[in-house]
Amino acid sequence: MKLNSLHLKLDEIDRKILEILQSNVKITNAQLSKDIGLSPAPTLERVKKLENSGIIKSYHAKLDTERIGLGVHTFVQVTLKGHNKKNIDLFLAEINQIPEVIECHHITGSGDFILKVISKDITSYQRLMLEKVSEIEVVDGLQSMVILSTFKDSKVMPIPNT
Incomplete structure:
Protein backbone atom coordinates (compact mmCIF):
# COMPACT_ATOMS: atom_id res chain seq x y z
CA MET A 1 0.00 0.00 0.00
CA LYS A 2 1.39 3.34 -1.05
CA LEU A 3 0.11 6.86 -0.58
CA ASN A 4 -1.03 8.05 -4.00
CA SER A 5 -2.51 11.56 -3.78
CA LEU A 6 -5.70 11.10 -1.72
CA HIS A 7 -5.99 7.32 -1.73
CA LEU A 8 -3.82 4.35 -0.94
CA LYS A 9 -2.62 2.03 -3.67
CA LEU A 10 -3.96 -1.46 -3.16
CA ASP A 11 -2.46 -4.59 -4.66
CA GLU A 12 -4.46 -7.63 -5.76
CA ILE A 13 -4.22 -9.30 -2.34
CA ASP A 14 -5.45 -6.16 -0.55
CA ARG A 15 -8.42 -5.94 -2.94
CA LYS A 16 -9.24 -9.62 -2.39
CA ILE A 17 -9.11 -9.15 1.41
CA LEU A 18 -11.48 -6.18 1.17
CA GLU A 19 -13.91 -8.05 -1.10
CA ILE A 20 -14.00 -11.06 1.24
CA LEU A 21 -14.35 -9.03 4.45
CA GLN A 22 -17.20 -6.97 2.99
CA SER A 23 -19.21 -10.10 2.27
CA ASN A 24 -18.22 -12.07 5.39
CA VAL A 25 -16.96 -9.98 8.30
CA LYS A 26 -17.08 -13.03 10.60
CA ILE A 27 -14.55 -15.01 8.55
CA THR A 28 -11.68 -16.39 10.61
CA ASN A 29 -8.15 -15.28 9.86
CA ALA A 30 -7.31 -18.91 9.06
CA GLN A 31 -10.06 -19.12 6.42
CA LEU A 32 -9.22 -15.67 5.03
CA SER A 33 -5.56 -16.63 4.68
CA LYS A 34 -6.56 -19.82 2.86
CA ASP A 35 -8.88 -17.88 0.53
CA ILE A 36 -6.20 -15.35 -0.45
CA GLY A 37 -3.29 -17.79 -0.56
CA LEU A 38 -1.14 -16.40 2.25
CA SER A 39 -0.23 -17.84 5.63
CA PRO A 40 -2.17 -16.51 8.67
CA ALA A 41 0.51 -14.13 10.03
CA PRO A 42 0.96 -12.03 6.85
CA THR A 43 -2.81 -12.09 6.30
CA LEU A 44 -3.43 -10.65 9.76
CA GLU A 45 -0.68 -8.08 9.17
CA ARG A 46 -2.36 -6.94 5.93
CA VAL A 47 -5.77 -6.67 7.60
CA LYS A 48 -4.22 -4.60 10.42
CA LYS A 49 -2.56 -2.30 7.82
CA LEU A 50 -5.92 -1.83 6.08
CA GLU A 51 -7.52 -1.00 9.43
CA ASN A 52 -4.72 1.33 10.57
CA SER A 53 -4.69 3.18 7.25
CA GLY A 54 -8.41 3.92 7.63
CA ILE A 55 -9.49 1.92 4.57
CA ILE A 56 -11.37 -0.45 6.88
CA LYS A 57 -13.26 1.98 9.10
CA SER A 58 -15.37 -0.42 11.19
CA TYR A 59 -17.23 -3.69 11.32
CA HIS A 60 -21.02 -3.87 11.68
CA ALA A 61 -23.88 -6.30 12.01
CA LYS A 62 -26.65 -5.66 9.46
CA LEU A 63 -30.00 -5.84 11.24
CA ASP A 64 -33.40 -6.81 9.90
CA THR A 65 -35.18 -3.52 10.62
CA GLU A 66 -38.69 -4.94 10.34
CA ARG A 67 -37.93 -7.68 12.87
CA ILE A 68 -36.77 -5.09 15.40
CA GLY A 69 -39.80 -2.88 14.81
CA LEU A 70 -38.45 -0.21 12.45
CA GLY A 71 -40.82 -0.47 9.51
Whole structure:
Protein backbone atom coordinates (compact mmCIF):
# COMPACT_ATOMS: atom_id res chain seq x y z
CA MET A 1 0.00 0.00 0.00
CA LYS A 2 1.39 3.34 -1.05
CA LEU A 3 0.11 6.86 -0.58
CA ASN A 4 -1.03 8.05 -4.00
CA SER A 5 -2.51 11.56 -3.78
CA LEU A 6 -5.70 11.10 -1.72
CA HIS A 7 -5.99 7.32 -1.73
CA LEU A 8 -3.82 4.35 -0.94
CA LYS A 9 -2.62 2.03 -3.67
CA LEU A 10 -3.96 -1.46 -3.16
CA ASP A 11 -2.46 -4.59 -4.66
CA GLU A 12 -4.46 -7.63 -5.76
CA ILE A 13 -4.22 -9.30 -2.34
CA ASP A 14 -5.45 -6.16 -0.55
CA ARG A 15 -8.42 -5.94 -2.94
CA LYS A 16 -9.24 -9.62 -2.39
CA ILE A 17 -9.11 -9.15 1.41
CA LEU A 18 -11.48 -6.18 1.17
CA GLU A 19 -13.91 -8.05 -1.10
CA ILE A 20 -14.00 -11.06 1.24
CA LEU A 21 -14.35 -9.03 4.45
CA GLN A 22 -17.20 -6.97 2.99
CA SER A 23 -19.21 -10.10 2.27
CA ASN A 24 -18.22 -12.07 5.39
CA VAL A 25 -16.96 -9.98 8.30
CA LYS A 26 -17.08 -13.03 10.60
CA ILE A 27 -14.55 -15.01 8.55
CA THR A 28 -11.68 -16.39 10.61
CA ASN A 29 -8.15 -15.28 9.86
CA ALA A 30 -7.31 -18.91 9.06
CA GLN A 31 -10.06 -19.12 6.42
CA LEU A 32 -9.22 -15.67 5.03
CA SER A 33 -5.56 -16.63 4.68
CA LYS A 34 -6.56 -19.82 2.86
CA ASP A 35 -8.88 -17.88 0.53
CA ILE A 36 -6.20 -15.35 -0.45
CA GLY A 37 -3.29 -17.79 -0.56
CA LEU A 38 -1.14 -16.40 2.25
CA SER A 39 -0.23 -17.84 5.63
CA PRO A 40 -2.17 -16.51 8.67
CA ALA A 41 0.51 -14.13 10.03
CA PRO A 42 0.96 -12.03 6.85
CA THR A 43 -2.81 -12.09 6.30
CA LEU A 44 -3.43 -10.65 9.76
CA GLU A 45 -0.68 -8.08 9.17
CA ARG A 46 -2.36 -6.94 5.93
CA VAL A 47 -5.77 -6.67 7.60
CA LYS A 48 -4.22 -4.60 10.42
CA LYS A 49 -2.56 -2.30 7.82
CA LEU A 50 -5.92 -1.83 6.08
CA GLU A 51 -7.52 -1.00 9.43
CA ASN A 52 -4.72 1.33 10.57
CA SER A 53 -4.69 3.18 7.25
CA GLY A 54 -8.41 3.92 7.63
CA ILE A 55 -9.49 1.92 4.57
CA ILE A 56 -11.37 -0.45 6.88
CA LYS A 57 -13.26 1.98 9.10
CA SER A 58 -15.37 -0.42 11.19
CA TYR A 59 -17.23 -3.69 11.32
CA HIS A 60 -21.02 -3.87 11.68
CA ALA A 61 -23.88 -6.30 12.01
CA LYS A 62 -26.65 -5.66 9.46
CA LEU A 63 -30.00 -5.84 11.24
CA ASP A 64 -33.40 -6.81 9.90
CA THR A 65 -35.18 -3.52 10.62
CA GLU A 66 -38.69 -4.94 10.34
CA ARG A 67 -37.93 -7.68 12.87
CA ILE A 68 -36.77 -5.09 15.40
CA GLY A 69 -39.80 -2.88 14.81
CA LEU A 70 -38.45 -0.21 12.45
CA GLY A 71 -40.82 -0.47 9.51
CA VAL A 72 -40.83 3.03 8.01
CA HIS A 73 -37.82 4.20 6.01
CA THR A 74 -37.72 7.61 4.37
CA PHE A 75 -35.46 10.05 2.60
CA VAL A 76 -35.95 13.66 3.63
CA GLN A 77 -34.62 16.55 1.60
CA VAL A 78 -33.81 19.49 3.86
CA THR A 79 -33.47 23.12 2.82
CA LEU A 80 -31.83 25.55 5.23
CA LYS A 81 -32.80 29.19 5.78
CA GLY A 82 -29.41 30.20 4.46
CA HIS A 83 -26.60 28.14 3.02
CA ASN A 84 -23.71 29.39 5.14
CA LYS A 85 -21.22 27.79 7.53
CA LYS A 86 -23.03 28.92 10.69
CA ASN A 87 -26.36 27.40 9.59
CA ILE A 88 -24.72 24.22 8.36
CA ASP A 89 -22.85 23.78 11.66
CA LEU A 90 -26.03 24.44 13.69
CA PHE A 91 -28.02 21.98 11.57
CA LEU A 92 -25.38 19.24 11.83
CA ALA A 93 -25.03 19.67 15.60
CA GLU A 94 -28.79 19.13 16.00
CA ILE A 95 -29.21 16.36 13.42
CA ASN A 96 -26.37 14.34 14.96
CA GLN A 97 -28.43 14.16 18.18
CA ILE A 98 -31.34 12.37 16.47
CA PRO A 99 -30.71 8.60 16.38
CA GLU A 100 -33.50 7.95 13.85
CA VAL A 101 -31.48 9.92 11.28
CA ILE A 102 -29.12 7.17 10.18
CA GLU A 103 -27.53 9.05 7.27
CA CYS A 104 -27.01 12.73 6.52
CA HIS A 105 -25.54 13.91 3.21
CA HIS A 106 -24.70 17.44 2.08
CA ILE A 107 -26.01 17.67 -1.50
CA THR A 108 -26.22 19.87 -4.56
CA GLY A 109 -29.49 20.73 -6.26
CA SER A 110 -32.69 22.15 -4.88
CA GLY A 111 -32.00 21.11 -1.27
CA ASP A 112 -29.07 21.38 1.08
CA PHE A 113 -29.10 17.96 2.77
CA ILE A 114 -30.68 14.58 2.29
CA LEU A 115 -31.38 12.44 5.33
CA LYS A 116 -32.15 8.77 5.60
CA VAL A 117 -34.57 8.34 8.48
CA ILE A 118 -35.86 5.15 10.04
CA SER A 119 -38.77 4.92 12.46
CA LYS A 120 -41.23 2.50 14.00
CA ASP A 121 -44.32 3.62 12.07
CA ILE A 122 -45.86 6.61 10.29
CA THR A 123 -47.08 8.13 13.57
CA SER A 124 -43.60 8.07 15.13
CA TYR A 125 -42.13 9.37 11.85
CA GLN A 126 -44.60 12.27 11.81
CA ARG A 127 -43.83 13.09 15.45
CA LEU A 128 -40.09 13.01 14.70
CA MET A 129 -40.50 15.42 11.78
CA LEU A 130 -42.82 17.80 13.65
CA GLU A 131 -41.14 17.79 17.06
CA LYS A 132 -37.47 17.41 16.20
CA VAL A 133 -36.36 17.96 12.61
CA SER A 134 -38.66 20.83 11.65
CA GLU A 135 -37.93 22.48 15.02
CA ILE A 136 -34.24 22.90 14.16
CA GLU A 137 -33.92 26.68 14.02
CA VAL A 138 -32.18 26.87 10.63
CA VAL A 139 -34.48 24.44 8.77
CA ASP A 140 -36.54 26.21 6.12
CA GLY A 141 -38.22 23.28 4.40
CA LEU A 142 -38.56 19.50 4.33
CA GLN A 143 -39.61 17.17 1.55
CA SER A 144 -40.23 13.56 2.58
CA MET A 145 -40.03 10.52 0.34
CA VAL A 146 -41.30 7.30 1.93
CA ILE A 147 -39.47 4.21 0.71
CA LEU A 148 -42.09 1.71 -0.46
CA SER A 149 -39.75 -1.12 -1.46
CA THR A 150 -36.00 -1.66 -1.56
CA PHE A 151 -34.63 -3.78 -4.38
CA LYS A 152 -30.93 -3.26 -3.74
CA ASP A 153 -29.28 -2.42 -0.44
CA SER A 154 -25.65 -3.36 -0.85
CA LYS A 155 -23.03 -2.16 1.58
CA VAL A 156 -20.30 -3.79 -0.54
CA MET A 157 -18.02 -1.22 -2.18
CA PRO A 158 -16.51 -2.02 -5.57
CA ILE A 159 -12.73 -2.06 -5.18
CA PRO A 160 -11.13 -0.23 -8.13
CA ASN A 161 -7.99 -1.48 -9.81
CA THR A 162 -5.56 1.38 -9.36
